[in-house]
Amino acid sequence: MDFTQVLGWIATILFSIMLIPQIVKTIKVKDTKGVSLLLFVTYLIANVIALIYAYLITQPPLIFKYLLGIITAEIYIIIFLLYYKRKE
16 A cells, blocks of 8 residues: 555545534533534535546445545534434
């Protein structure tokens, strides 16, 4: 594995886990105040489109990244809706 591949995988991992701190914080405080649902919906849509692209150009690291992005975005949206509804 050359240096560019290492950089690519590092970026893939970081992009894939970037929502996890927000997920953990929301679960801990049980509050979605100050968090934009639109951000996560947009992130989900972008990852779905990018996944299709990555599949069409046969790029396994990108496929992995976008799949993880979709999963984390879906998890956060579910958590957001659960805690948002509790406030009402």
